[in-house]
Amino acid sequence: MLANATCIVCEASVGLPDDCAVGELLICSDCGTELEVVDLDPVTVEEAPQVQEDWGE
Numbered sequence: 282m283l284a285n286a287t288c289i290v291c292e293a294s295v296g297l298p299d300d301c302a303v304g305e306l307l308i309c310s311d312c313g314t315e316l317e318v319v320d321l322d323p324v325t326v327e328e329a330p331q332v333q334e335d336w337g338e
């Protein structure tokens with residue numbers, strides 16, 4: 282069982298899935314922020330970049 286991550290926005294505890302890997306995206310259940318796992322030892326998360334879809338015009 283992996284440790285929980287801490288939301289970098291609201292500091293809530295966010296559970297990691299058992300098969301969590303670097304690059305996994307988690308959603309903070311408290312504030313809804315998308316968090317990307319960037320390291321597992323220790324568990325480190327960063328706010329996932331907001332992907333701007335460019336549909337072209």
Ligand SMILES: [Zn+2]
Nearest residue numbers: 288291309312
């Ligand atoms: Zn949060």
